[in-house]
Amino acid sequence: MAEKEAVALPVRRKSGSLWGDAVYRLARNRAAILGGVLILLLILTAIFARFIAPYTYEAQDLKNNSAVAKWELSIFPMMEPYAKVSDKFPLGADALGRDLLSRIIYGAQISLAVAFIGPIVALLVGTVYGLVSGFFGKTVDNVMMRFVDLMYAIPTMLLIILMMAFFRGSLNLSEPGTFAYAMNEIDKRFGGMLFIFIGIGLTAWMGTARLARGQVLSLREQEFVLAARAVGSSNGRIIFRHILPNILGPLVITVTLAIPGYISTEAFLSFIGLGVNPPTPSWGSMISEGSTTIRTYPHQALLPAMALSLTMFAFNFLGDGLRDALDPRLRGT
Amino acid sequence: MIRFILQRILWTAVVLLILSLITFGLMHAVPGGPFSREKALPQQTIDILNQKYHLDDPLWKQYLNYLYDVLIPRINDKPATSLIDSYLINIKLWDKTYFRWMNFGPSYHSRSRTVNDIIREQLPVSFQLGVLAIVMALIIGMPLGVIAALKQNTVWDYLGMSMAIFGVSVPVIAMGPILVWIFGVALKWLPPSGWGAKPPYLLFFIPRDLSWAFWKHAIMPVVALGLVNSAIIARLTRASLLQVIREDYIRTARAKGLTERVVVSRHALRNALIPVVTVLGPMFAAIVTGTFVAETIFGIPGLGRYFISSITNRDYPVIMGTTLLYGMLLLLANLVVDISYAWLDPRIRYD
Numbered sequence: 001m002a003e004k005e006a007v008a009l010p011v012r013r014k015s016g017s018l019w020g021d022a023v024y025r026l027a028r029n030r031a032a033i034l035g036g037v038l039i040l041l042l043i044l045t046a047i048f049a050r051f052i053a054p055y056t057y058e059a060q061d062l063k064n065n066s067a068v069a070k071w072e073l074s075i076f077p078m079m080e081p082y083a084k085v086s087d088k089f090p091l092g093a094d095a096l097g098r099d100l101l102s103r104i105i106y107g108a109q110i111s112l113a114v115a116f117i118g119p120i121v122a123l124l125v126g127t128v129y130g131l132v133s134g135f136f137g138k139t140v141d142n143v144m145m146r147f148v149d150l151m152y153a154i155p156t157m158l159l160i161i162l163m164m165a166f167f168r169g170s171l172n173l174s175e176p177g178t179f180a181y182a183m184n185e186i187d188k189r190f191g192g193m194l195f196i197f198i199g200i201g202l203t204a205w206m207g208t209a210r211l212a213r214g215q216v217l218s219l220r221e222q223e224f225v226l227a228a229r230a231v232g233s234s235n236g237r238i239i240f241r242h243i244l245p246n247i248l249g250p251l252v253i254t255v256t257l258a259i260p261g262y263i264s265t266e267a268f269l270s271f272i273g274l275g276v277n278p279p280t281p282s283w284g285s286m287i288s289e290g291s292t293t294i295r296t297y298p299h300q301a302l303l304p305a306m307a308l309s310l311t312m313f314a315f316n317f318l319g320d321g322l323r324d325a326l327d328p329r330l331r332g333t
Numbered sequence: 334m335i336r337f338i339l340q341r342i343l344w345t346a347v348v349l350l351i352l353s354l355i356t357f358g359l360m361h362a363v364p365g366g367p368f369s370r371e372k373a374l375p376q377q378t379i380d381i382l383n384q385k386y387h388l389d390d391p392l393w394k395q396y397l398n399y400l401y402d403v404l405i406p407r408i409n410d411k412p413a414t415s416l417i418d419s420y421l422i423n424i425k426l427w428d429k430t431y432f433r434w435m436n437f438g439p440s441y442h443s444r445s446r447t448v449n450d451i452i453r454e455q456l457p458v459s460f461q462l463g464v465l466a467i468v469m470a471l472i473i474g475m476p477l478g479v480i481a482a483l484k485q486n487t488v489w490d491y492l493g494m495s496m497a498i499f500g501v502s503v504p505v506i507a508m509g510p511i512l513v514w515i516f517g518v519a520l521k522w523l524p525p526s527g528w529g530a531k532p533p534y535l536l537f538f539i540p541r542d543l544s545w546a547f548w549k550h551a552i553m554p555v556v557a558l559g560l561v562n563s564a565i566i567a568r569l570t571r572a573s574l575l576q577v578i579r580e581d582y583i584r585t586a587r588a589k590g591l592t593e594r595v596v597v598s599r600h601a602l603r604n605a606l607i608p609v610v611t612v613l614g615p616m617f618a619a620i621v622t623g624t625f626v627a628e629t630i631f632g633i634p635g636l637g638r639y640f641i642s643s644i645t646n647r648d649y650p651v652i653m654g655t656t657l658l659y660g661m662l663l664l665l666a667n668l669v670v671d672i673s674y675a676w677l678d679p680r681i682r683y684d
């Protein structure tokens with residue numbers, strides 16, 4: 001294994017640790033670097049949204065509803081006869097007179113939040129679940145894996161839609177002082193993000209759980225586990241100190257490759273009206289609003305659509321690069 | 334093999350039961366009865382309505398009744414008349430004998446129609462869209478993957494895989510508006526919304542008129558839905574073929590002196606395409622959710638669009654019925670995929 005990797009690397013560099021090699025290979029992958037830089041820019045945009053955005057996402061200028069920036073007329077000349085041109089908005093305004101650029105900038109927050117929550121839940125919950133299940137085996141494994149099989153078999157998107165419909169429908173009317181009421185208040189404070197996190201988190205961990213379990217099953221019979229046990233390590237120590245570092249690579253790959261899926265799930269939910277609460281902007285809800293006026297003001301849907309695609313590109317590039325770097329045998333799969 | 338099939342069927346039934354339980358439970362936990370209106374109805378009316386729809390029964394009884402109505406087929410001698418007695422599948426076997434199956438009950442929102450009416454009207458359209466998208470995904474994705482693998486690290490490979498990356502990075506909700514604007518608004522080649530097929534259909538969903546009048550509406554949504562999935566299939570086909578082509582038996586075939594064409598088509602492709610079957614299950618699910626979006630963007634009167642609007646309207650019987658119907662279709666698709674995979678690759682059965 002180590003020899004094979006050394007062959008793939010230039011001679012002048014000595015083969016280092018697994019992660020050192022991975023970073024080196026990642027740095028040589030231009031598409032992945034491009035993706036990484038884009039993601040970094042997006043993260044900065046999302047964090048400093050309130051300083052970058054020219055307006056707040058909810059500030060309305062009703063006199064300038066659907067206003068168009070001058071440069072947009074040269075790209076969409078058909079708007080000429082009826083468009084209100086205003087130089088107040090760099091990318092124009094939406095049908096309610098809110099600045100599109102500001103809404104796109106704030107919209108990055110929700111997409112990126114989902115892009116990080118999904119993998120975190122998948123890694124924390126899924127890995128621990130899979131490790132425990134695989135390590136203890138027998139009945140524990142059987143029961144735990146049947147549950148995963150069951151969750152896996154239920155169509156994910158239908159489950160998320162049902163849960164979101166339930167959250168939105170029932171918790172809104174809950175009594176003050178109850179747990180449901182507190183959840184709903186937190187959700188409102190974050191513009192509807194909490195329930196999206198719960199919905200995505202509930203379905204994100206199953207894949208990693210299966211993967212982690214499979215890896216543990218093949219590792220736990222190996223000599224280093226026996227050696228660890230011989231020197232008196234506890235089960236917890238064997239799982240987290242000896243087995244976990246060995247399976248982290250494939251887990252990180254899977255989790256990164258799943259990120260575009262989480263982003264598009266959130267956009268989908270917001271598109272169908274089950275995601276963020278208005279006026280919180282999400283690229284999905286912006287596309288939904290914009291596509292009703294696509295014939296007259298195409299930029300209102302096309303700009304958030306481009307932002308969404310660009311972000312998905314970036315994460316796909318980075319995910320592919322990370323896979324090639326961590327496991328060169330999988331290159332191009 | 335039979336044991337495996339029976340196991341899978343039983344498992345599917347269990348999952349379906351649990352899905353129905355979750356659906357029923359969640360929908361009934363939502364407060365506000367089906368008859369709560371802005372202006373409250375008189376208590377007496379509500380009582381009568383509750384009695385009519387059996388909403389004052391205990392929950393477990395309501396659930397069992399619902400399940401009984403949905404799952405158990407029956408043979409009747411009377412034509413269906415009332416809203417409660419409407420069935421999705423209602424076939425006249427012979428004189429005065431009807432085969433009836435799947436009754437999802439009345440819709441609370443549109444009071445003149447039942448959930449079954451809605452499904453019967455809208456599902457064929459979604460089905461047409463979905464089937465065309467799957468066909469497109471397969472006939473573009475598989476050749477693309479094969480070419481990319483056979484010409485690995487050439488321009489063709491990079492071109493194909495760039496297209497695949499593009500496909501997976503532009504989701505339907507982004508692709509939809511872009512297509513509508515380019516071909517529907519700017520170039521005016523295709524109508525930006527609507528659907529060309531009208532009932533009655535052959536075999537419940539095949540439009541009788543497959544002329545340009547049908548295709549001009551179908552092209553954009555089918556491309557938007559199919560492209561993403563063809564990208565996934567292309568990547569998988571390529572990876573699978575690359576792996577197979579390094580196997581010993583391929584070297585043996587070459588060593589025997591077979592032509593490259595025979596090696597690829599007889600020995601490599603047959604084995605390489607087996608793993609592609611596994612992606613079909615998740616793909617059906619993606620296509621179903623894709624139709625929700627595509628039908629909304631392209632203004633197609635299908636079940637997906639109705640489903641989305643019923644969520645906004647909080648029409649719980651429709652949400653429940655549609656979820657269960659989609660759940661059934663997807664689980665059935667997965668069952669078929671599982672069984673055909675085990676049939677194609679016998680190693681699976683002994684796992």
